[in-house]
Amino acid sequence: MHSLFSSMLKVFGVGDIMTCDNAKDAIELLTITQARTKSRYINKVDIVITDWLMPQGSGEDLIKWIRSHEKDSIRFLPIIVTSGYTTEYVTNKCRDLGVNETLVKPISGTSLAARICSVIAKPRPFIQSEDYFGPDRRRQEMVFAGEERRKQVPKIVEVEP
Numbered sequence: 402m403h404s405l406f407s408s409m410l411k412v413f414g415v416g417d418i419m420t421c422d423n424a425k426d427a428i429e430l431l432t433i434t435q436a437r438t439k440s441r442y443i444n445k446v447d448i449v450i451t452d453w454l455m456p457q458g459s460g461e462d463l464i465k466w467i468r469s470h471e472k473d474s475i476r477f478l479p480i481i482v483t484s485g486y487t488t489e490y491v492t493n494k495c496r497d498l499g500v501n502e503t504l505v506k507p508i509s510g511t512s513l514a515a516r517i518c519s520v521i522a523k524p525r526p527f528i529q530s531e532d533y534f535g536p537d538r539r540r541q542e543m544v545f546a547g548e549e550r551r552k553q554v555p556k557i558v559e560v561e562p
Contacts, residue, residue, distance in 0.1 A: 424458025500533020
């Protein structure tokens with residue numbers, strides 16, 4: 402799958418593409434690249450596209466590691482998850498873990514481009530509450546008549562320079 406994604410991204414004009422075979426390697430790569438962002442020889446990661454099911458750690462493990470990381474350069478990374486399963490469970494779990502977008506296999510170039518453009522053109526503010534960190538799960542501005550329905554008041558979090 403990563404060679405298919407790489408081919409699509411090259412067609413879109415994406416420059417440097419780094420791939421990993423599993424979640425463990427992705428964590429190692431993110432640790433190295435984000436630790437040395439001032440080095441001109443190591444590229445900074447701008448977006449993570451991951452599969453939900455992988456060997457040596459699942460997509461869930463990778464997402465939890467990213468969203469709970471102490472460094473903002475990792476914590477705030479946009480995440481797109483792909484899955485061959487269209488179950489409501491996977492979609493809801495991804496949303497609740499702080500994923501920006503999801504894609505169902507088989508993937509088309511159009512659907513991948515749409516998700517990437519969505520992350521870039523319509524970024525949602527990041528929210529932190531007692532049990533969630535990630536992009537605001539509300540995709541549209543909602544006006545409520547009466548009392549706020551959220552049980553917790555979320556805190557909008559900004560990336561520190």
